[in-house]
Amino acid sequence: MPVMRPLRPRATIADVARQAGVSTATVSRVLNGLGPVAPATASAVWAAVAELSYAPHAAARSLARGRSNILSLLLPQIGSAYFTPLVRGVEGAAREAGFDLLVLTSARAGQRGVSLRQRIAELNSDGILVFAHSLDHADLEHLHRLHMPMVLLLQPAPDGLAIPCVNLRNRRGARAMTEHLIEVHGYRRIAFLRGPEGNSDSAWREMGYREALAAHGIAFDEGLVATGGFEQAQARASVEAWLQAGVRPEAIFAGDDDSAYGAMQAVQHAGLRVPQDIAVVGFDGLDFTQYLSPPLTTVRAPIEEAGRRGAELLIEVIRSGHAAEQVLLPTELVVRQSCGCGLQKTLQ
Secondary structure, three states: OOOOOOOOOOOHHHHHHHHOOHHHHHHHHHHHHHOOHHHHHHHHHHHHHHHHHHOHHHHHHOOOOOOOOEEEEEEEEOOOOOOOHHHHHHHHHHHHHEEEEEEEEEEHHHOOOOOHHHHOOOOOOOOEEEEOOOOOOHHHHHHHOOOOEEEOOOOOOOOOOOEEEEOOOOOHHHHHHHHHHHHHHOOOEEEEEEEEOOOHHHHHHHHHHHHHHHHOOOOOOHHHEOOOOOHHHHHHHHHHHHOOOOOOOEEEEEEEEHHHHHHHHHHHHHHOOOOOOOOEEEOOOOEEEEEEEOOOOEEEEEEHHHHHHHHHHHHHHHOOOOOOEEEOOEEEEEEOOOOOOOOOHHHH
C-alpha cells in the first residue's frame, strides 16, 4: 500500500518566473495572452509551467492569505435522491469548520471548451471531494500530481495514488441481506441486479451476494444476474425481460434502492405481487423506500455520514497535509415488508 506523503506547497507564479528567468508580470502576460512577448521567452515560461505542474489558482490571485475557505464537491450528476444526504453531510461538516461548499458536476464542469481537469485546477477552492465516476484515472492522477488536497467518496484510490477515501462495508451488508432472504424466508432462486459497469460499490455488493449463496450451498446462476445500473428505468427493463423470458426468481436483490423501485414496478406491472409472488429488496436505505407499497426491505448505508467524514478528512489534509488513507463505514439491515417479513400480521 502506498505511503501517504505530505503535500508539497502548490507552485506559485513567482516560482514559474524564477524558473523561467523572467518577471512575474511577464509570466502573467504569457498565461493570459496579453501583450507582445518574444517567442523564446514564452517558450521558457510554458516549459517552467509544465515542469512545476503550475495551475493558476483563483484564491491565490484574489486572497493574500492564500486560502478561500471553500471546499468543492464533484458529482457525476445531481438527479438522484442519493446525493441529498451526501451533500447534507458534506455541507454540515464544512460549515462547522468555517468553510463554504461549492457543488459541481463533471458533465457541466468540462463544458465551454475547457477540460475538466483544467476547470478543477482553476477552482477557487482549497480542496476537492470527488464522488465515484466523476473523474477518470488520468484526471485523478493529474490532480494528484498538482498536490491538490483531495478525498475520494465511495470509491477506492487508484493503485499507486495515496489519496484518502471514504467507503462502505458493501460486501458485509450485501451478504447479510442475502443471508436474510435464505435463512429467514427460505428463498434459493435469488436474482441480483448489478450497478453500472466498473462501479466498485456494485462489485463489492455482488461479491457479498455470491458469498452468501456459496455459504448455503446454492450454485451461482449467471442467468439470475442482470444490470440494473442503479437506475429505476434500467432495472425495470431488466426485470421485465426476465419475466417475459419466463425467468421467475423467488426474490430480487437490487444493487440499490432506485433499481429496487424499478424492479417492484416491473413485478407489479406483470400482475404479480410483492412479496407474495416475488420478493424485492434494495441497498442504500434512502428515505423514499419506507413509503413504497409494500415498504422496501433494504440495507441502510450511512450516506450522510460518508459525506461528513469525507469533508472532515479533506479539511485535515488542507490544514495538516495528511490524513488517514481510508475510512470504512458500517451498513445496517432494515427489514420491512417487501421481503415477506410481517406479511401474515398485515394480512390478518
